[in-house]
Amino acid sequence: MKLPQSVILREVGPRDGLQNEKQFVPTEKKLEWIDLLVESGLSYIEVSSFVRPDWIPQLSDSVDLFTKLNKKDGVTYAALVPNKRGLISAFEADADEINFFVSASETHNLKNKNANIEHSMNEIRSMITECKQHKKTTRAYISTVFGCPYEGNINTVQVIKMANQLVECGVDEISFGDTIGIATPYQVNEFLEDLLKEISVDQIAMHFHDTYGRAMANLYTSLLFGIERFDSSTGGLGGCPYAPGASGNVATEDIVSLLHRLGISTGVDEKKLHHATNYISEAMNLTPVSKLFSVWNGSKESI
Structure with a gap:
């Protein structure tokens, strides 16, 4: 196993990071934040989601x-869409990339999308x-890959079957989500061993939450398999409204710090990211x- 030379970070803070926060961040402040993220060198920003405002009011200003x-x-400015209505809005807004989501757990999918998995997959194909x-x-997210707050363990065979179906209908990239942050490096190792027999490494991204403090260990395990794409959120913001107990995404700055010290290029300036x-x-x-926030604020230089 060999570490990749470079990694692409998918910054999901403006969408995934804010969707679980109680407060609404004014549009102008979101715009300034996004500009700062781009200035830091991030080349992919998931800007918002075209969902019903009463479902996630924090993202009601997406248009x-x-x-x-x-x-x-x-820079790619992406949008998450739940259905055909959201897709039309994303086209009208000229989002660069359109992202979809489905859960590997039937119960979570029903709560998250008010639809079963089969219906969601058919809609995504269309x-x-x-x-x-x-x-x-x-881009498609498959959520609760390593465990569900309602159903517990998730069958890896089911996840890989869904991934193959998405690839067959032409999706460019699939993000595999540890939605409640329950995965261990051993699970990630076992999962990627099986997944990479079916799906090309350049179509895979990993999406870790840090609920139990294992996100960075899981990310390093993924690096050993040659994974080069990861989702992250500035400051570790985020969580899932339909996954009780799910804490934030793995922090962008923590990932960047680790990757740079492993000699892996990200194209991100750490000081500018700190500013964002x-x-x-x-x-x-x-x-x-x-983790890096306290280091940054305690000294002029990150270590």
Whole structure:
């Protein structure tokens, strides 16, 4: 096993990071935060989700947000959509990439999407076809891959079957989510051994939550399998409204710090990323849970 030379980070803070917060962050502050994230060198930002405002009011300004974006060349500004109505809005807003989601747990999928897995997969197939017609790249999240708050353990065979179906209908990338942060390095090792027999490494991203403090260990395990794409959120913001007990995503700055010290390129400037984290934490009046935040604020240089 050999570590990759470079890694691409999918910054999901503006969407996944904010969706579980009680407060609404004003659109102008979101725009400034996104600009700071791009300035730091992040090349992929999941901006928002076109969901019903009464479902996730924190993201109710998605149309306005996309309309006012100061897009930079070389950066992908993505949108998450739950259904055909959201897809139309994403097309109208000219999102660069369209992201879909489905859970490997039937119960979680019903709570998250008000639909069973079969219905969700059929809808995603149809939407991927439409995205191709509009020349949009696509990404799909499979949630609760390593465990569900309602059903417990999840069958890996079921997850890989879903992944194969998504690849067959033309999805560009699949993000495999440890939604409640329950995975262990051993589980990740076993899962990736089986997954990589079926799915190409360049179509795989890993999405870890740090509920039990194991996200970085799980990420390192993934690196050993050559995984080069990871989802992360500035300051460790985030959680799932339909997964009780799920804490934030693994923090972008913690990942960047580890990768750089492993000699792995990310294209991200740590000091500028620190500025972006400080900005959103002050705007929300909260203290980031990332390990590096206290290091940054305790000295002028990160270590």
